[in-house]
Amino acid sequence: MPELPEVETLRRQLEEVILGQEVSKVEVLDPKLSGVQGVLKGEVQGVEREGKLLAFSIEGGKRVLLSLRMTGRLLWGKDGGRYVRLVIHFPHGRLHLVDPRRFATLSLPDGRSAPLGVDPLEGNLPSFLVQRSEGRRAPVKTLLMDQRHVAGIGNIYASEILYAAGVHPLRPAGSLTAEQWEGVVHAARAILEEAIGLRGTTISDWRDLYGRPGKYQDRLRVYGRKGEPCPRCGAPIERVTLSGRGTYFCPRCQN
């Protein structure tokens, strides 16, 4: 469920709460998550974000990667309720990994996974994307969500970004001009930064570290709004399925 803004929200909140703190105990309630308890011992020296991944730096130079996938959440407090899969104990509180669908993973960095692409909030993304998309016939939305190219954008924000940029999600990625890529990247930065400020988008599952919903759902222009009028031109928002994912756009404003 979490995309870049939601993970960044958690990262900032975690940094305030567990940075410099010592892990006192790890409780694994879902055997799928066993295997990294040994590494989760010692002082937390950093909480970083890599795309949609959270990376915990543990004393001794160790790193543990958490991928929340679809329904993973982190909750600080006494109790995580039903669906708690892992509890990391600290002297001053507990961090619960809550995950109804059990897709979330804990892992150690290894060379097996493809390196992540550019973070949309950093780097010279437009020229990078112009180069990466050259000759690609895959839809621009697919490329935008491909973590090997751009790290952090998921299904909700991809629709919103392309709407803001006026680019049709089914356009072959290689057909965008450099100017259009600049528009897409500009829209991405604006939307992702605003969403971070509002602590993410709560459609159903997402909650921040303290269990509070985000506020960006009120700002969504097209996602989940099939049949509703486009805020810009009034044409009904359309929904298509692209690579198995719901994709929303305005047929008049985006081309």
Add this chain to the structure above:
DNA sequence: TCCCATGTTGCTAA
């Protein structure tokens, strides 16, 4: 009952 769901990965086929 069927369809949908903020993600990733591995298989398959072109």
Add this chain to the structure above:
DNA sequence: GTTAGCAACATGGG
């Protein structure tokens, strides 16, 4: 070799 589509993972909600 590259690229694109899709089932699978596991569970709940409408």
